[in-house]
Each structure stands twice: as structure tokens, then as C-alpha cells.
Amino acid sequence: MIGQEIRYPAPLRPGDRIGVTSPSAGASGAARERIDFCIEQLRADGYDVVVGELMDAVGITSGPAQARADELTEMLCDPTIACVVPPWGGETAIDLVDLLDWEALAAAEPTWLVGYSDLSTVLLPITTRLGWATLHGDNLADTPYVVPDGLLGWREVAAGTGPHVQRDSGLFATWVRFEEDPRATAWREVGRGSWGLHGAASLDVTGRLIGGCVETLANLAGTPYGDVAAFGRTHAEERLIVYLEAGGDDAPTICRNLHGLRLAGWFEHARAILIGRTNAPDSAQLTQRDAVLDALGRLDLPIVFDLEIGHVPPHLPLVNGALARVVVDGQRREITQHLT
Template sequence: MLRFPAPLRPGDRIGVTSPSAGVQAHESERIDFAVGWLRRAGYEVVVGDAMDGSGITAGPAAKRAAELTAMLCDPAIRCVVPPWGGETGIDVVDLLDWDALAAAEPTWLVGYSDLSTLLVPITTRLGWATVHGDNLADTPYETPDGLLGWLDLVGGPGPHRQRDSGLVADWWGFAEDSRATRWKDIGRGRWDLHGADALHVTGRLVGGCVETMRHIAGTPFGDVAEFGRRHAGDGLIVYLEVAGDDAASVCRSLHGLRLAGWFDDARAVLVGRTRAPDHPRLTQREAVLDALGRLRLPIVFDVEIGHVPPHLPLVNGALASVTVDGGTREISQRFA
């Protein structure tokens, strides 16, 4: 059974911890600003001890796992968000206290990039809904027309409707403006449907960053095939986004997810917009089609779900409806 955490309201407590990368000195001004932004929005914010940015992770794996477990099990904390992603958060997946988490009431966990490594197993193993959305550092950015911020999604059961924003953006560097709240506008983009003339589909959402998903697929922490079987009546909408791997690596990774059964119960695939490099003989789009084209599933390319902002937050476990038909490009999510 899927379990949706209680709606997050102003006055509720949000925990900040770094399951993966910590915060270096030159980055602290942005994180302090984002914490202050949440407080000004009416939330109580507690910052954990696992925040050290001097190494590739924010301290020993056992310490990071213990702090994340404690925050997720603390009934006074209604949501946990990391400063950002990182590289090797996979080292805490098997160190979380899964028994304690299973006995606790669900708490919202929000993030993307390396945090996908934790979002997916918490949804597939525990049945908790999790949010693939902005990390803390991105939360103060204004939400473009058509999209919702992750705080909007966790504030109620929906339906939460979002549509193609048309915006392609970028971050402001910390040295440029550590207190930025408006995305750097760099162009226009549009969802692009492949494999059908029009799309009207429903299914349970699940997915994340390709570079992290490939390492947990086929393990007890990334058993999306079993998750799909449990929800075969609803079907799945699998979403994936690429951070930086070249197209050949992405192609191999997607074949691996396919062989691990990630798409066995899929009704459609959403692919995030990316700036990751092509291979000299293979584009990023061709990589997706090489691996997934044989499945004859509709694929929606260039959705705002990854490492090219702005961000369209998705809730793992939510029942979603996706429409791409003529001028309509929309996704609606319900917590049911």
C-alpha cells in the first residue's frame, strides 16, 4: 500500500541534512539564504550535523545514514530536504534503519540528482511517496508559469496540474548572486512526443537520475519491476533524466534498466531535458530510442525534470495523468 505523508503546512518543521554532498565554505551563503527563505515562508527549519563539505560526502556513511533515519523517524519533522545532490550517496542506502522507517509514519523526502538513489527505494520498499523536486539550494527560485514548486505539491493531495512551461533556464553562480530568486532565462523548449500522434495516459510515477538509477536497478533497493507488478492495475509512468553522461553511457544504462524490468508495466516514459554530451555517433535522443524504442511505448522528451532548470516536481507513487495532444502538454498528480 502506498502511504502519502501528511500535508506540509507553514509552522511545520523541515529538516536539512546531507545524505550525499555537504556544504563547502563558499557555498554556505546560498544554503543560509535558502534556510532563511523557508523560515520567512513560515516553516521551522532544523539543520543537522551531517553537512560538512570538505570531502566528497558530508562525513562518514554511518553518520549520514543515522541522521537521515533519525529525521525521517522524528514525528516533529514533517519534511526532509538536502542542500543538493552529490556523487556517492549510494553508500548510505543499506545503512538506513529500514525496520525503524517501516514502523514510522511517512515523512516527505525531497530532492533530485544523487538523492534519487534514496527516493526510489523509500518508495518501492516502504511505500512512502517521495518528491523528485528542487533541492534546498534551488527552492527559493520563483516557479515559472505552468509549473508548481515542491512546497505546493506537499501541501495537499491534489490534483496538482502542471503544464509545459516553455522555459529553458540556468542557475546563477554563487559568485554572481548567492541570493538569486529568478532563474537565468536562456531559451525556450517544448515537450516532444515520440511514438504516438497524441497521448492520454495514467499510471504511478517512479524514476530519477539515470546515472544513479543504473546502480540500484536489479538490487533490493531499485526493484521497480516488483513495484510495477504490485501496481500493475494502475500501470507505471517511468521518468528519467540525465545529469552529464555521454550518449553511449546513457544508452548502456537504459538498456540495463530495461533488462532489470523497469518498463515491464510502464505505459509511458518521460525523459528530462539535458545538456549532457552526445557521442560522436549517437545523440542523447538516439540513445533513448536505441534502448527503449523496441518497447513501443510513447516517450515524451524534453520534460522539465532534471539537471536543466526550471523543475517540474514529480511525486514517486502518485497517480498521474499525462496529456500531450495538440497544444496541450500537461501532467496531473493525485495522492491516491
Template structure:
């Protein structure tokens, strides 16, 4: 039986159990100190946090793929765990997408899965295969940071149906090295930025959100684990696709976006949101040029420089949420409703 196209996990409340596991990279040294601090931060806010066995940070991944897949399946299917959040992303979460027990998960109640970067590799199939809403937001290591004006914490979006309104924060921040300060809670400001619309003018569109890190989700295109076109057809609603580049140069980003386009990711899209990036340009192609080369032919509104990626701070987005995006003069707003 085909799972419903969309189901939302129950609202997260203090006292609920949060599972911590590393489906991709684990933590060691100063990073492990940061993760321990972040676990305590959640516990101080009343959550019952359980830490799994797949947390080793000495290798590329926290454990062999079958072990990581089994632990993630167990946590997501456990009715006593309301939310699963990884320490951060990594490089090769794609090695476990076909090892998750999808039949077991299809019989379980939806559980919040939170994260970004390589965790996008898991958020997309959990949403498109199971119909579970997933939360593209801070990983565990970033969860203790104070939220800038205009944005919301991912815990708030997981707490109820909304509507949740967020605005352009105008903040461009930088990362704090764990070796320097493993207990940081304030993003260091390095500049100012702002959303803008390709070609100028105004945008006011609505649709179901889906997307993630270009470098990881593009490798799901054309597989059973990245069938955004099929999911959108089952929804029979417009989508809003969001993408963000981590570190690959513009030529690779261009290729990846063409791959998503050819796989039908934008067939039902009402707009595309593009995250702020520090990824390098190619001598003959900028990062914006890469997006326009692949997606400019689609005649869709493109909104640039949202806080949804590897340049902090972070604007959390719920895959599956009904979002309204408004950009008109000084108005820069995204409103999400979970239902």
C-alpha cells in the same frame, strides 16, 4: 511483513518542521551561504527548519556513510519532522542505502523526502521498499527560485492531495553561480523549449510515477533497493517512468537505460517521460538515440524534454502519485493526484 505498496506523507503546512541534512555532498564557502539563505527563505514562510550535523562541504560527502545514514534515518523517523530536504545531490549517496535502518523506517509514519540528482538514489528505495511517496523536485539550494508560469513549487505538491496540474513552461534556464549571486531567486532565461512526442501524434496516459536521474538510479537496478518491477506488481497498476540525464555521454546513458530495461523497470509502464538535458552526445550516438536504442523496442509512448532534471527550471513529480500525461497539439499537461 511487506510494507504497503503506497503511503502518502501528511500534507505539509507552515509551522511544520523541515529537517536539512546532506546524505551526499555538503556545503562550504559560497555554497554554504546559499544554503543559509535557503534555510532563512523557508523560515520566512513559517516553517521550523532544523539543520543536522552532516553538512560539511569540504569532502566528497558531508560525513562518513554510517553517520549520514544514521542522521537521515533519525530525521525520517522523527514524528516531529514532516519533511527532509538536502542542500543538493552529489556523487555517492549509494554508499548509504544499505546502512539506513529500514526496519525503523517501516514502523514510522511517512515523511516527505525531497530532492533530485544523486538524491534519486534515495527516493527510489524509500518509495519501492517502504511504499512512501517521495518528491522529485528542487533541492534546498533551488527552493527559493520563483516558479515559472505553468509549473508548481514542490511545497505546493507536498501540501495536499491535489489534483496538481502543470503545463509545459516553454522556459529553458541556466544555473546562477553562488559565487556571483548567493541570493538569486529568478532563473536566467537562455532559450525556449517544449515537450514533444516521439514520432509525433498525441499521448493521453495515466499511471503511477517513478524515476529519477539515470546516472544514479541505474546502479540500483537488480538490487533490493531498486526493485521497481516488484513494486509495480504489488501496486497492480500501470506506471509512468521518468528519467533524466545529468552529464554522462550518450553511450553511458544508453547502457544505463538498458540496465533498467533488463531489470524490469518498464514492464508495467504506460509511457516514458524524458527530461531535458545538456549531457553530451557521442560522435555516433545522440542522447535521444541512446534512449531509443534502449527503450524504442518497448513500443511505449516517449515524451521528450520535460523540465524534470539538470536543465532548470524544475517540474516537481511525486513518486507514487497517480499521473495523467496529455500531449496533443498545444495541450501539454501533467496532472498528479496524491492518493
């Protein structure tokens, strides 16, 4: 299926139907209270929300792999559903990628799929195999948080073709624990910072976005579900901007994973690499930044560090497949996405 041009779902509008299902981890207790609040908020904003059967935290996933794959396929193929947003990621969404009905998906019109973390495992192959644009941004649990200055909410990005301009927010934040307040809407600030550029004095590049969470995507490299090298060849004229973020693995593990992506050809058609902020641990001998440079520094590509694209909120939504321009020059730090 690789080789198709990017197809964008219809712009998301209030009144549209949003599907909620758990392709990876489910929710219970205070976590389910949070998800119920998020659904309530979407409905208050005018969306018609349909909730799937697979939502409970019965184990490490919300149910058997085939059942999760079937429910996700059904929602993505349903012409009445404009967008599917899971509650959050999890650990083992890789168990369903080969169980999705890829032929049915290929025959359907594109539907927005939104999320990050373990959902990267599904977002990336839907873009590389089907040519559907997918949205790496907030999960459902994050959606009620107020969007900081400079950034856009995922619904704003999904609502039109752009140009969607986002700028360095300068904010490092964290979540409010569900047990403390399942109805929280304000990020808890923990610091300030900004994007940093390595390998160039300034940067102004354009390319197709592709990427996600390192820990989950590294397991797809070398399989039909993570063939970013082929995706790069398809878009060789425009080239790629590859973005990655570490969720929680230590620096040596991230280093190994990034080397694996490099050896799998993920950066052969890249113009730049974007790296998300992370709280993942360093080791005594290796920092997270040095892990990136050890694996990717030899590529002679500019690397932008500390973007809001991962497990340190707030979140800067990126659309897999979108044509993006990244500028880092003096005080100007921005990314512009065109959904065309």
C-alpha cells in the same frame, strides 16, 4: 517490504518543521552561503527549520556513510519533522542505502523527502520498499527561485492531495552561480522549447509515477533497492509511468544505463516513459535522444521528451508513487498528479 500500498506524508503547512541534512555532498564557501540563504527564506515563510550536524563539504560526501544514514533515518523517523530536504545531490549516496534503518522507517509514519540528482538513489527505494511517496523536485538550493508559469513549487505539491496540474513551461534556464549571487531568486533564461512526443500521434495515459536520475538509479537495478519490476507488479492494475533524466554522462553511457534498466524489467508494467531535458553531452556517433531510442524505442511505448524534470531548470516536481495523468495532444501538454 515491497508490496505495500502508497502512503502519503501529511500535507506540508507553514509552521511545520523541515529537516535539513546532507545524505550526499555537503556545502562550504559560497555554496554554504547559498544554503544559509535558503534556510533563512524557509524560516521567513513560516517554517521551523532544524539543521543537522552533517552539512560540511569535508570530502566527496558530508561525512561517513553510517553517520549520514543515521542522521537521515533519525530525521525521517522524527514525528516532529514534516519534511526533509537536502541542500542538493552529490555523487555517492549509494553508499548509505543499505545502512539506513529500514525497520525503523517501516514502523514510522511517512515523512516528505525532497530532492533530485544523487538523491534519486534514496528517493526511489523509500518508495519501492516502504510504499512512502517521495518528491522528486527542487533541492534546497533551488527552493528560493521563482516558479515559472505552468509549474508548481515542491512545497505546493507537498501541501495537499491535488489534483496538482502542471503544464509545459516552455522555459530552458540555468542557475546563477553562487559566487556571483548566493541570494539569487530568478532563473536565468537560456532558451525556449517544449515537450515532444515519440511513438504516438497523441497521448493520454494514467499510471503510478516512479523514476529519477539515470546515472544514479542504474546502479540500483538488480538490487533490493531498485526493484522497479516488483513495484510494477504491485501496481499492475494501475500500471506505471516511468520518468528518467540524464545529469551529465555522455550519450553512450546513458544508452548502456537505459539498456540495463530495460533488462532489469523497469518498463514491463509501464504505459509511458518521460524523459527530462538534459545538457549531458552527445558523442560523435550518438545523441542523447538517440541513446534513449536505442535502449527504449524497442519497447513500443510512447516517450515524452524534454520535460522539466532534471538537471536543466526550471523543475517540475513529480511524486514517486502518485497516480498521474499525462496528456500530450496538439497544444495541450500537461501532467496531473493525485496524491491518493
